[in-house]
Amino acid sequence: MQERSSVAELAGILRTELNRYSPGEKLPSSRALVDRYRVSPVTVSRALAALRAEGLVVTRPGAGAFRAARPRAAEAPRPGDTSWQEVALSVETSGESVPRSVDASGVLMTLAVPPPGALELHGGYLHPSLQPERALAAALARAGRRPGAWDRPPIDGLSELRAWFAAEIGGRAGALAPSEVLITAGGQSALTTALRALAPPGAPVLVESPTYPGALAAARAFGLRPVPVPVDADGVRTDLLEQALRATGARVFLCQPLFQNPTGAVLSAERRREVLRVAREAGAFVIEDDFARRLAHEDAGPLPATLAADDPDGVVVHVCSLTKVTSASLRVGALAARGPALERLRAIQVVDSFFVPRPLQEAALELVGSPAWPRHLRTVAAELRARREALATGVRRDLPELALRHVPPGGFHLWLRLPDGADEAALTAAALRAGVSVAPGRPYFCAEPPAPHLRLGFASAAGAGELAEGLRRLRLACDEVLR
Template sequence: MLTDRRIGAPRLVALLGAWRRDGAAYGALADALRAAILSGAVPLRTTLPGERELADALAVSRTTTASAYDVLRTEGYLVSRRGSGTVTTLPARAAGRPRADTTPADEDVLDLSIAAPPAPTRLHAAYLAALDALPRHLATTGYTPLGVPELREAIADRYTRRGTPTTPDQVLVTTGAQHAIHLLLAAHCGPGDRVVVEHPTYPRAIDAARAAGGRPVPVPVHADGLDLDLLDSTVRQVSPRVAYLIPDHHNPTGTSLSAEARDRVRALARRTRTLVVADEALTDLTLDGPPPAPLTGDGRDAGLVVTVGSASKSFWGGLRIGWVRADPELVARLAAERSHVDLGTPVLEQLVAARLLLDGADALDERRAFLRSQRELLRGLLAERLPDWRFAVPPGGLALWVDLGAPVSSAVVALCARLGLRLAAGPAFGVDGSFERYLRLPYTADDDALGRAVAILADAWTAVARTPPSTADARLPYAAVV
C-alpha cells in the first residue's frame, strides 16, 4: 500500500473533534475515523498514528483504538502492513473517481454540472470593438504562440494594478485556463512525480496531473480553508514537483486563503523550492467584501509562484482565453512546449479579452450582481425545500458546497439525472472517491432553472431517504465538470 504522508496523533485528535457518544467507545471512534476518511479530512494513503500513540492522545485504552482500527480494517478503510503502519484507503467498491461522461445533455435536461453563467449583455459590444481592431492583424500570419501584444500588455497591467508588478514578457496567452494547467503540469511532471492538490479540488486539474504521469497527493480543505499545517508536512515528506492551489473562491468549497496563509504558501515555496501553480480563474468573482490579495505578492517569486488566469469565468465560457504569469524563461519554455499541439490562440478572441480587461468593469459588475442575486435565491430555495442540508454561503465564486448529512451524493445525482437534472456528485472533486456526503450546486442559472433544480433535488432526496442505495449501486459517470 503506497503511503504519501503520516499524520501525528495530536493532529488526528483535532480533526476527529467531539467523537464520543453513547455506546461502545471503539464504535464511536471507528465512526469518527470513517467519516473523516470519507469526507477527505484525513486524506487517503495517510499513515495513522500507532494504536498506543493514539490511545494516549485520546486518553482511552489501547483496546479501544485497536478495536476501532480492526473494525475499519474489516470494512476496507484501513490497511496495515508490518513495518509500514496503518494506512487509510477506501473499500474496493467505493475507490476511484468516476469516469467522465461527455455525452451532450438532452435539450430538456437542466445541466448544472457546469458552473458558468450566461454572457453579460456588454459582451457583444466588446466583440464589435475587437472586429474594428482586427484589420491591423490581418497582414500578419495570425500565429501567436505567446499571444498578441495588446492582450499580453493588458494582462500585465491587470497584475500590476492588483499589486504584482508584471511585464508582458512574463505573460503567455493560452486557449483557456485548462490549457494553461495542462502546459504547466506537462512541463514539470513525469511518470510517478507527486503533484500536491487541495482536496476537494477542480477535477480537471487532477486529470491534467495524471495525464502528465503525475500522482496527485491530496491535502484537505476544511470549512475554514486549506489545512496549511498538513500542506507544509506533505510538501516536506513527498517532495512534489508541483503544488496546485485555488487561492480565491476555491472550487468547489468557496473558501479563500487569508493574507497570512498566502505568506505561508510563498515561504513554503521558497524554503522547499516547490513550484506553486495558483489557479485564479475565479478571482474576479468576489461578491462580498474586498477582493483577495494576489498570491503572487510583490512578484519576486515568479520563478516559484506561477499563476493561471482566465476570461471564461469572469466574462463568458465561450471566450476561451487563459494565461500564465511566470518568469520570462518559463514563459518561453511553455510557448515552445505548446507548439507540439497548437500554434496559438485565435486572434479575434484575444482582442475581445484585451478589450474586456482594459474596459470591462461594467460587464464584471453586471456578472457579480447576477451571481449575488442567484446565490441568495438558491440559498432561500434550499432552506425552504431541503432545510436539513448544510452549507456556508461563500463570499465569492459560482457554487455552494452542500453537506447532505449522509454519504449518498452519487445516489442523489443518479436519480436527478433520470428526473432531468445533471449535477456533479461530490466524488468528482476527489482523488479517490471521497466526498460522498457533498454536492456542488452552482447558482449560475436563471430563476426558473434554479427553482426547477431544487424541486428535482427535493424529489430525489425523498426517494433516496426512503430507500437509500449502497454507494456501489449508486455510482455513475459524472458530467464533464467545469
C-alpha cells in the same frame, strides 16, 4: 427556456410532423414556424439544420425547406475489428511507472449538456443571459477590421494583451512585467501546460482536497500522481501542506486561493504567507489557478492580491483566463512565471499549439478595453450575488438535510454535504430523472472522500425562478433516495 432546449424541442416536433408531407413537398416557411411555435428565427434555423443533417429535409436558398425523398436503404457497413488497439494502447515499457489510460469523466461531467427539459445546476459557465453577447459581437467585429488581424501573432501573444494581463495579475504595484506573461487558449490549456512543464511523469503533485476535476484529469493524463491536502474554511491546511511536501518530495502544489472550486474557500492572509514560505523552503512551485477573480459577487468586498503579486522569486506560476466571465468559446487566458520556468512553459506551449489565433486575441483586447467591460463585470457581480442568495436560501429552507456550511462571496457554486452513508451517485441519477442535473462530489477528490457531497451551480441557470424549480425537483430526488 435555453436556446439549445428550444432547438431540440422544435426539431422533435418537426420530425413528427414530417409524416404529413409527401417527399419533396415544401414545409411551412421559417416565418410561419416562428409565429406558430413562438420561437426565434435562430431556433427555427438551427432546428431545420438538425433535420437536414439527419437527411430528413433539404433546403434550397430562396425557396425554403422540403421533405427529403425517401432514401434507399443502404447496406450497413461491416464493423471493423479494433480489438488490436487494446494491446497497442496499453503496452507499457519496463521503466513506465504510470498507466497510459486517460480518465476524462470528471471533465466531461462539468461540460455535459443535460437532456432536453432538464435544468442545469451543474455547469461552470454563465447562462447566455449573463454573457456579454453584444459586447463580444462588437469586439469581434472591431477586431476583424484591425490591420493585420489575420496575420500570424507573436508566439507569446499580442503585446497589448500581455500588458493587460500583467497589470491584472500584478496589481497596482506593477509586480509583473508583460514579458513574464504568455497568452494561452484558456485556463485549462494554461493549467495543463504548467503541469507538464513543472513535474516529470510519475512525480507526485499536491492538490487541494477537494479540487477541480479538470486539474486531476490533466495531472493523471501526464502521468502525475495527485496527492490530496485537505481544505477548510480558510483554504488549504498549510500544516498538512508542509508535511506532504516533506513526505512526498513533491515539487508542485496546485491551488485555487480565491473562491476555491468546489468549497468556495478563500485562502486567509496568514495561510497565504505560509503557502509561499513552505513552498520556497521545499524548493517547490505553486501553480495558482485564479479562475474566479472576475466572478466576485457584489458583496465580496476588496479582493486579496494574487499570490504571484507577492512572490518576487518565481515560486508562483499563475493561471487565469477570460472564459468563465464571458463565454465558453472565448478561450483566451494567461500564464505568468519568472526565470527558467517561463522558458520551459513557452517551449511546451509552442510545441503543443504554436500560438493562440490572432483574431481571438484581438477580440479579447477589444472587449477588455471597451466601456462595456466594467459594466459587464458589475452586472455579473450583482446577478451572481442574487442567484447565490436565492439558491442558498432555498437549500436551507427546502433541503435542510443537505448541509450548507459556507456561502462564498464569489464563484458560481455551493458545496453541500450529504448525510452520512448517502449514495450520491443514486441521488444525482434520481435528480436527473426528476429533471435537474447536479454534480456528485466524488470526482472532486483524488483519494477516498471523507463524506458524500453535491455541488450545485447557480451561474448556468436562467434566473431565480429556474433555481427554485431546480430545488423543487431535487427535493423529489432526495425524498426518493434519502428517506
